[in-house]
Amino acid sequence: MNIADWLVAAKADAEARGLPELIPMLDGLAQATERLRNADWNDNADQDSIESEAGLDLAQGKPSR
Numbered sequence: 739m740n741i742a743d744w745l746v747a748a749k750a751d752a753e754a755r756g757l758p759e760l761i762p763m764l765d766g767l768a769q770a771t772e773r774l775r776n777a778d779w780n781d782n783a784d785q786d787s788i789e790s791e792a793g794l795d796l797a798q799g800k801p802s803r
Contacts, residue, residue, distance in 0.1 A: 741768050741775075 739747075745768040752760040 741772050744768070 745764060748764045749761055752758065752764065
């Protein structure tokens with residue numbers, strides 16, 4: 739499910755439950771999630787897990803495997 743589809747469903751659920759005050763918060767959460775996912779510092783999820791673990795070790799000052 740993508741963010742836009744989730745947001746539509748979450749807003750509809752909030753309305754159905756009589757909680758329209760949640761809608762601005764849901765909008766904010768969707769915007770923040772989109773920005774985090776698009777951040778240039780975000781790791782590539784397609785990357786091999788061994789490479790990811792080696793990068794984590796280096797970031798923590800440990801020698802690479």
